[in-house]
């Protein structure tokens with residue numbers, strides 16, 4: 506692993522009157538798996554399409570393996586791309602779909618077939634090589650598309666929600682396969698998704714994108730435990746983090762009548778962030794009194810939808826309980842895990 510496989514400097518992309526990305530910067534290291542996650546419309550697909558050369562950029566520079574490519578057509582950029590839908594050539598066999606790009610770039614047939622067979626082995630599609638795409642399941646088609654991308658010589662692969670059309674068990678399996686194949690191929694992967702589980706499972710680093718801006722770029726653990734802002738904290742974690750308004754009385758922080766530990770900052774107000782998994786029932790008289798509105802059993806865990814002071818809704822995630830919780834109870838927050846945010850822009854305040 507050395508050098509940048511992909512570098513974006515001050516990239517601006519406009520679509521119609523819409524500036525989707527402005528002054529966007531990103532460096533992806535060779536061999537890295539970088540996942541960009543963000544809500545619908547945040548600019549994820551636009552970014553990948555600009556890198557692949559499918560849409561032009563208005564300003565800035567894109568380098569792939571050190572070489573500026575923004576003026577090159579897609580075919581000369583040495584990137585492989587995998588979309589939500591596999592986009593295979595329907596009249597060609599799987600083997601021909603895999604070798605097509607290699608042959609178009611002048612590789613001799615025997616060599617192309619050998620490389621395609623190697624990659625097919627990694628992806629466990631060797632038995633499917635003679636079939637046409639329409640005789641494959643959705644997951645098999647996606648594996649062929651991934652194989653085709655892996656066969657690009659540049660080793661940079663752009664993945665645009667490649668698993669989103671698949672059912673949950675198949676998605677989980679292909680996540681694992683992506684990790685395994687990445688290990689075998691040493692490819693650099695830039696993967697976009699709106700699925701936070703996929704981001705957490707697949708990213709060496711995760712970038713959180715919102716309105717075309719990168720809110721944070723960090724390894725998964727830091728994104729979860731040290732989010733830069735309430736927006737990042739809300740995006741990662743399922744269900745989302747509880748945000749509780751605190752007000753200062755003297756030099757202590759309060760939520761209504763409840764005294765809450767908090768940072769020594771100047772402001773009069775801040776937001777306390779407590780993840781659902783950091784709330785649990787307690788007999789402690791200082792624990793917050795809440796009303797149970799709804800209980801949802803997920804399997805090994807269950808969610809409690811609660812109403813607290815000022816009817817604020819809270820969600821608590823618990824291990825599956827043998828009996829339902831009472832309609833009113835007290836709930837204690839694990840303040841060692843608490844996060845604090847500015848009330849206005851949501852920036853995190855160190856505890």
Ligand SMILES: Nc1ncnc2c1ncn2[C@@H]1O[C@H](COP(=O)(O)OP(=O)(O)OP(=O)(O)O)[C@@H](O)[C@H]1O
Nearest residue numbers: 520521523525544545546547548549550551552699
């Ligand atoms: N041709 C276009 N003209 C103008 N605006 C566009 C065009 N295509 C997309 N946009 C806008 O650009 C923004 C980013 O779209 P993009 O498809 O990149 O988002 P995304 O993060 O990939 O979303 P999703 O997760 O829903 O696929 C959106 O606000 C979208 O409405």
